[in-house]
Amino acid sequence: MAETNLDLAGLERHVKIRRDSRAKRMALRLDPANRCVHLVLPRFASPRKAQHFIDEHRQWVFDRISELPEFIPFVDGEVIPVLGREVEIVVRYDEHRKSTKIELQDHILLVETNLEDYEPRIKRFLKNLAREYLTDMLEEKTSNLTRQSKKIQIRDTKSRWGSCSADGNISLSWRLIFAPLNAMDYVVAHEAAHLEHMDHSKRFWNLCEKLCVSYKDGKSWMRKHGYTLHRYG
Numbered sequence: 244m245a246e247t248n249l250d251l252a253g254l255e256r257h258v259k260i261r262r263d264s265r266a267k268r269m270a271l272r273l274d275p276a277n278r279c280v281h282l283v284l285p286r287f288a289s290p291r292k293a294q295h296f297i298d299e300h301r302q303w304v305f306d307r308i309s310e311l312p313e314f315i316p317f318v319d320g321e322v323i324p325v326l327g328r329e330v331e332i333v334v335r336y337d338e339h340r341k342s343t344k345i346e347l348q349d350h351i352l353l354v355e356t357n358l359e360d361y362e363p364r365i366k367r368f369l370k371n372l373a374r375e376y377l378t379d380m381l382e383e384k385t386s387n388l389t390r391q392s393k394k395i396q397i398r399d400t401k402s403r404w405g406s407c408s409a410d411g412n413i414s415l416s417w418r419l420i421f422a423p424l425n426a427m428d429y430v431v432a433h434e435a436a437h438l439e440h441m442d443h444s445k446r447f448w449n450l451c452e453k454l455c456v457s458y459k460d461g462k463s464w465m466r467k468h469g470y471t472l473h474r475y476g
């Protein structure tokens with residue numbers, strides 16, 4: 244079936260159509276990170292039924308997308324959460340400067356720059372900051388474990404905040420820097436606990452809880468609000 248023949252009537256940017264041979268029924272899945280909804284079609288769904296399904300859910304798609312938080316760019320005057328506190332981006336532009344200097348103060352991210360397009364520099368700064376914090380947190384949590392992490396990678400992942408491979412490599416999203424500290428702490432503890440238990444068994448969750456500062460709050464924050472971390476930058 245030619246999925247492109249579906250009439251999405253204005254929702255083209257927000258609906259991505261995907262065939263899934265294992266899907267039993269048509270379904271819509273919200274993907275906040277990409278600001279879209281995935282329309283999942285079983286292998287043999289007819290075009291007519293698919294069209295009917297999308298027509299029926301048009302309002303639902305529209306409502307879900309409009310509810311998503313707006314993007315917040317890294318520009319002068321915007322306020323972003325960094326390591327649990329609200330921080331205003333303050334840019335001092337001076338064409339005679341030789342380089343860009345960025346400094347995180349209590350409630351200000353001070354950017355002194357000669358660049359008109361300074362956003363990538365702010366992103367790099369925040370990524371490096373995230374790397375420092377996440378690495379320290381992870382080292383602290385793994386110091387009493389029998390296995391240490393081999394390598395830690397800081398990534399910009401869309402679907403997962405962290406992962407741990409069987410050989411002990413841990414990946415974490417730099418966007419955790421926008422989360423409250425207890426949520427960031429929970430994600431790091433979760434991956435650290437995987438060094439000892441590669442499953443989500445009772446033993447795993449017990450260890451995860453032990454490694455956390457505030458297990459319940461951190462976990463529930465990530466579940467409810469995790470997707471909002473994609474709105475920055």
Ligand SMILES: [Zn+2]
Nearest residue numbers: 433437442443
């Ligand atoms: Zn896990």
